[in-house]
Amino acid sequence: MNDNNEVFSINYKKSLQYWADIPPTVDGVLGGFGFISNADIEGSELFLKSLLSSESAPCTNVALDCGAGIGRITKYLLLPHFESVDVVEPDEKFINSIKEYVGELASKLGTLYKVGLQEFVPVRKYDVIWNQWVLGYLTDEDLEAYLIRCRDSLSDNGIIVVKENVTSSGKVEKDSTDSSVTRSFKQYIKIFKKCNLKRIKQCKQANFPNGIYPVYMFALVPNNKKIEKSIDHSI
Template sequence: MPALDTPDAKRHKPNTRSSAVGSALKKKEPPGPVYEKGIEYWDQVDASVNGVLGGYGEGPVPHIEQLSSRLLLLSLLPSLSPFPNPLTPQPAATPPHRRTVLDVGAGIGRVTRHVLLPLFDDVVLLEPVDKFIREGYRAALDGEWRDLPISKSQPNGNDVIELEGWKEQRRRFDEQSKTRGKRVRFIKRGLQGLDPKYPAEGGEDVGLVGISNSGEEGCMVDQVIYDVIWCQWCLGHMSHSDLVDFLRLARAALREGDDHYVFVKENCCDDAAGGVGQEFLDEEDSSLTRSHQKWVDCFHEAGLEVIREEVQQGMPDELFVVKT
C-alpha cells in the first residue's frame, strides 16, 4: 500500500511534542482532532485551488504534485494507461469491469479532476465541507472537467442535458472512450464512521456527472468495490482509532487481486527519539500531523502492508515533507 499529504499545506513546526499541546492540566488521553472544529476551519477557506492548498495553488506546486501522483499510479497499475508510454510500452487490455476509485476528503475535486479521472472510469468523490463539494459539482456539471463527457444529469434524475457548443469535444470523447464513458458521483460526507462500500450511508448524494446510462456498475451499485482508494491531505482530521477503523474497511472494499491499493498522501513530521512514531495536534485546523513511523504503525494495525513509499519532490522548503 502506498503511504502518506493534508488539505492545507502544513508549515514546519517543532517536532518535540508527542500528540499533545501545551497545558497545565493532566489529561488521561492526549488531545485529538475535533471533527466540528475542522469543518469550521475549512468553512472559512475559499473554495478554490489556492484556498485548499493553503496559498500554494497559483505556483508550480499543484502541477508538480499532480504529475507525481499520476506517475506513481501508472507505475503500480500500468493497465490504467490509455496509450503506450515509457512506463507502459504495451498497456494491458481494458478490463471488463468499470475501473472505480474512491477519492476521500476531496475538497473541490482537484485530485479527481487532474489525477484520477484521466485514468479511471468511475470516481466516487467524498467531501464533508458543503461549499467545497458544491463548487466541484458545479465545475464538473458546467463542462470544466475536460475528461468528463459533455453532458450532465441532475441529482436523482434520468434526463441527460446536452451543453451547447461542445459537439466536437463530445465527438472526441465518445471516440476515445468507445462508449464506455466516465462518471463522477459526488457525495457530501466525512470519513468518521465511513464504510467505503456504502459511501452514501449517512451522507448526501449530491449528484452524478457523466454518462448516466453506462450501466449499473462501478460507482452506481449499492455495494461499491474499488480498484483504488485515494486519501490525500485529509486523514489528519481523524483520531488514531477512527483512522485505523477506516483503513480496515478501505482494505475490505478493494477488488480482489494483488494490484488494488489504498494510497495515502500526507505531510509527515519527524519521528521521536529512537525512531518512535509521534503525532501532534494543530489547534488552528484541529488536525494531527503524524510522523513516518506513526503512519506505518497505523497501517500495520489496520492489516495493511506498505508496498511503495515516495517523497514528493518540488515542494517549498518551509513545508513538512510530503510522502505517498
Template sequence: MDNNKNSHDVQDDSKESAFYVDAAKYWEQVPPTVDGMLGGLSSISDIDLKGSQRFLNSIFQLISCPGKERALDGGAGIGRITKGFLMNNFAIVDLVEQDQQFLKEAEKSLASTNHRGQFFNIGLQKFTPELGVYDIIWVQWVLGHLTDEDLVRFLKRCRTGLKQNGLIVLKENLTSSGEVEMDHTDSSVTRPPSLMHELIQKADLRVIKEQKQQRFPSDLYEVRMFAIQPI
C-alpha cells in the first residue's frame, strides 16, 4: 500500500469538498434577487436573456432542431432564466439548484405564472436527469462551481437526459489569459475557451454552435454560448 498516495487522495478529497462547501456558504448569504444572482449587475439581465433567445432561435433553425416540450435550467438560482426566457420557449421547464432559499424563491415567483415543471434541490455534481426527456438543458453561470472531473461527469449524465435531437447549452464566463482563474470569494473558477472545449470533448460531446454574447460591458469576462450534442 502506498501511504503517501492515500494521504494525498484524502487531502484532495477534502479540498474538493471545501470547494463545494465554501460555494454553498457564499450563496447562502446572497439575497434571492436578480441583483444577487448577477453579482450586482441586474442591469445586464435583459441583454443576457435577449442574447440567449437569439441563440436559441438560431438553434431552432437547424435541420435536426430540438423540440419545444421540455427544458432543464441547471444552476437555476431564483429562476431568472426560466421565467425570463425558457418558459417562453418550452411547455415544461424543470429547475435544478443547490441553494434551498433560491429554489423556494423560484417556486414562489413562478407560482403566479403558467409555469409547469419540477424543482430539484441538489448540486449539479450529484444531479442525474431523468432519461431521454429534455429537448434543451440550459446551464448558465454555474459550471465554474464544478471541478473539471465533476463537470465532465455532469455533462455525461446530461447526455443521457436528452431526447432525440436534444442539446445542451452552456453559457459561461471565459478567461482571455489562457489560464484558469480562481475566485476565492465565491469559490469558483473561470476557465479559458480551450479548457471548455477539452472538457466538452471528454464528455463525448461536440460543439455544434458557439457564439459570444454581445453588448455586455467591456470590463466583464467574455461570455460565450456553446450548443453541444452527443458525438
C-alpha cells in the first residue's frame, strides 16, 4: 500500500502497464489469490440467482462483464445464465484469451470491447452489468460518469451489480503498485446516490480468508424504478 505522504492520483497508463506484465491466468487476474475463485463464484451465483428470481427480475438476454480479464466471471457466472455476454477489457492479451478460456460457451460471447471503463460508452441495453474488482481503477469523477452511462443503458428491470473490496478503516486506501484505490463502504454509497442509483440488495461475501479486504456486492437500479422491498443480508 502507498502509505507515505506523497501525492497520489490514479494513473490509467500506469495501471495498463501493470496489467500488461500479468499472465493471462486465474491466479494472475486475481493477484495471486486464485484459490478464492470458487468461493467468489459461489457467492456471486447466490447473489445473481436471488436477483433473477425476484419479483422484478431482469431478463436474461444479455449481460455485460466489465473489466473482464480472461473471462473468469463471464465463463462461470454470466454465460450459464444469459443468452449472450459482452465484455469490456482494456488489456490486449487478456481480451485475446477470452474465447479460448471460455471454451464451449464461446458461441454465446457477444462483442468484446478493448477499452477502459473510463472511455466505454454502452451502445445497447443490458439486463445485468457486472462490475467486479475493477472500479478502484477509476477516479471518483470517471466512476460517477461511468455508472451514469451504465444506468442509462439498462433494459427494463435491468440491474447494475458492483462487487468490490471495501476498506475497514473507513478511508480510501491507495496502492501505487497498480495505481488503484480501495474505497470505503460509505464512499460507495455516496457515489451511488450521486448517480441516482439505489440499492435493492447488498451482501457481504462469505468464506474468504482472513487478512484480505471485506468484499461487498451491491445490486443497483435507477432511483425512479419501482421495486419490491430491499433485501440486505450476508451470504
